[in-house]
Amino acid sequence: MEIKEKVYTDKQERVAKYSKALGHPVRVFIMDFLVKNADKCCYSGDMAEELPIARSTLSQHLKELKEAGLIQGEINPPYIKYCINKTGWSEAKELLVTFFNR
Amino acid sequence: MEIKEKVYTDKQERVAKYSKALGHPVRVFIMDFLVKNADKCCYSGDMAEELPIARSTLSQHLKELKEAGLIQGEINPPYIKYCINKTGWSEAKELLVTFFNR
DNA sequence: TATTTGTTTCGTAATTAGACGAAATACAAA
DNA sequence: TTTGTATTTCGTCTAATTACGAAACAAATA
Numbered sequence: 528m529e530i531k532e533k534v535y536t537d538k539q540e541r542v543a544k545y546s547k548a549l550g551h552p553v554r555v556f557i558m559d560f561l562v563k564n565a566d567k568c569c570y571s572g573d574m575a576e577e578l579p580i581a582r583s584t585l586s587q588h589l590k591e592l593k594e595a596g597l598i599q600g601e602i603n604p605p606y607i608k609y610c611i612n613k614t615g616w617s618e619a620k621e622l623l624v625t626f627f628n629r
Numbered sequence: 630m631e632i633k634e635k636v637y638t639d640k641q642e643r644v645a646k647y648s649k650a651l652g653h654p655v656r657v658f659i660m661d662f663l664v665k666n667a668d669k670c671c672y673s674g675d676m677a678e679e680l681p682i683a684r685s686t687l688s689q690h691l692k693e694l695k696e697a698g699l700i701q702g703e704i705n706p707p708y709i710k711y712c713i714n715k716t717g718w719s720e721a722k723e724l725l726v727t728f729f730n731r
Numbered sequence: 732t733a734t735t736t737g738t739t740t741c742g743t744a745a746t747t748a749g750a751c752g753a754a755a756t757a758c759a760a761a
Numbered sequence: 762t763t764t765g766t767a768t769t770t771c772g773t774c775t776a777a778t779t780a781c782g783a784a785a786c787a788a789a790t791a
Contacts, residue, residue: 543656580749582768
């Protein structure tokens, strides 16, 4: 088990991860939408109505945001309520703001 | 000439553009490096020494950051001095900070 | 003029992302 | 039990990203 030398700091990798997740206008739109409606949580269909993409494509974008830890979905079939993942969201905020303020 | 309905706001598109540019650890490393050495500007070779990637690959990442408007290169053959593009950098900062603070 | 030097561009290959429609899923209601 | 509904997963396609080494570049120097 060799110890690999670390090139990028943990912070750099997390900044990259969150940035990548936000690197598409659909995903920025989703985050905006969820922040704006933070009180009520949202269904995939609510967003689908405002987006010019197939529902399956939206679903993929939601999955990516979920995997990055920025949102979470609460299953409530046949609906799925989406909302901001507060932990990930505030970590991303903290990291990015620190990244820019130096 | 039909007028296409706009789905994403200009801000959303710019947030996505800058985020995408920062969506790779090498590029986050480069920005960190340039901010840290903002006084002296930097050569590609300075960064290449600290990165485990081919110089041509680094060059590609530099190009992406340049195209996103986050850095600029001043040619000074055979060197190229890189530094932060203050305009783009502060726009990105403004956009991202606003994006997270709402 | 030929060489050296730091960097980029080119050509190529492998992987990942983004998009769609069709099919699957999981529960509610009829 | 069948039907309906909202959403996801699957299969597939195309395009973009990431990576490399070789070749090209542009100016300084021998």
